[in-house]
Amino acid sequence: MFAISLGDDGAQLRPLEPWQAAEFLAHMDRARGLVDPWIPFAAAATDLDSARALLRRYADKQAADTGRIHGIWLDGTLVGGVLFRVFEAESGTCEIGVWLEPAGQGRGLVNRASRRLIDWAFDVRGMRRVEWRASAANTRSTAAAERLGMTREGVLRQAYLHHGVRHDEEIWAVLAEEWRARR
Structure with a gap:
């Protein structure tokens, strides 16, 4: 497995894999209060089997x-994550998603983690567009x-529709040429 440094503070970006289900579940338990109001991600991992x-x-x-x-690990503890919820290589469009627990x-x-994924999407995979979707009420x-x-x-x-509401x-989105121009 690889780890990418996210800076001098001990933060790392690593793949999350099924064998890490127990660590992921413990993290989701810590993050649930921040994540669950906005997305069903935390509700999808409530025990070891569902996390796996x-x-x-x-x-x-x-x-x-x-x-x-x-x-996203900070000093060896999983504190958050980033993902491509949707990745459509043929159309050149993907959607990035993020979450953190309070400690992160x-x-x-x-x-920092999002920038790494967006760089990879544009520079390595040749994507044309990266999207970010969020509840308008999720100001963070x-x-x-x-x-x-x-x-x-x-x-x-x-x-x-989330929790009956x-x-x-x-x-939100950024295009490849915009991203490169801002770097």
Whole structure:
């Protein structure tokens, strides 16, 4: 397995794999309060079997070249992650997603890890567009997209159903030529 340094603070980006289900579940238990209000990701990993199944789904997506999941470790502890929820190599479009537990907040980890994935998508895989989708009420997520230099393209009104509540969904994106020009 490989690890990519995210800076001088001991932060690393690594693949998340099914054999790490117990560590992932412990992390999700710590992150659940921050993640669950916005996305069903935390609710999909509530015990060891469901955590393993979620990681297996992403292992299958990676094998099919339709998605990937990576963890963010800080001083050896899994504190968050970034993923390509959607990865459509043929069309050149992908969607990045992120999450953190409280111990990872305020350190720029989402920004640093997202930049690594976006660089890879554009420079290595030749993607043309990276999207970021979030509930309009999730201001931390939309602020992260803005810090990455993404453009808010629009709002899909009441498009996202979560916990029985309809949310407006914001769509942010950056194009390959924009990303390269900003670097």
